[in-house]
Amino acid sequence: MRVLQVRNQRLSLHFCFSSFAYSEIFPESSVEEFHKSVKQRVVAELDGLVPEAVLKTKELLRLGLKEKNDMDSVLLREGYAQAERFVTGIPAERFTKIALREIRHKL
Numbered sequence: 001m002r003v004l005q006v007r008n009q010r011l012s013l014h015f016c017f018s019s020f021a022y023s024e025i026f027p028e029s030s031v032e033e034f035h036k037s038v039k040q041r042v043v044a045e046l047d048g049l050v051p052e053a054v055l056k057t058k059e060l061l062r063l064g065l066k067e068k069n070d071m072d073s074v075l076l077r078e079g080y081a082q083a084e085r086f087v088t089g090i091p092a093e094r095f096t097k098i099a100l101r102e103i104r105h106k107l
Contacts, residue, residue: 048103
């Protein structure tokens, strides 16, 4: 059984995968090959996503954590961010492309 050691605690790889802590194990290789493999994986995961939306989601998550997850302020901020996003028309374009099967939904 393969294990991962984190902060003096041994975790099985099965546990890491089942808890979604890790989604892939890369084969042993040189540092350059490892970096290349990870970059290819990240680019594949982000392909088709709107960069502004990803950055806004990251910002909202960071602010929520900073405020100790005060749900009222987090939900209010998310609501305003969604309204701002819909005004741009980008979500409507994306939903149309998904409906016409021009792009595939990531979820």
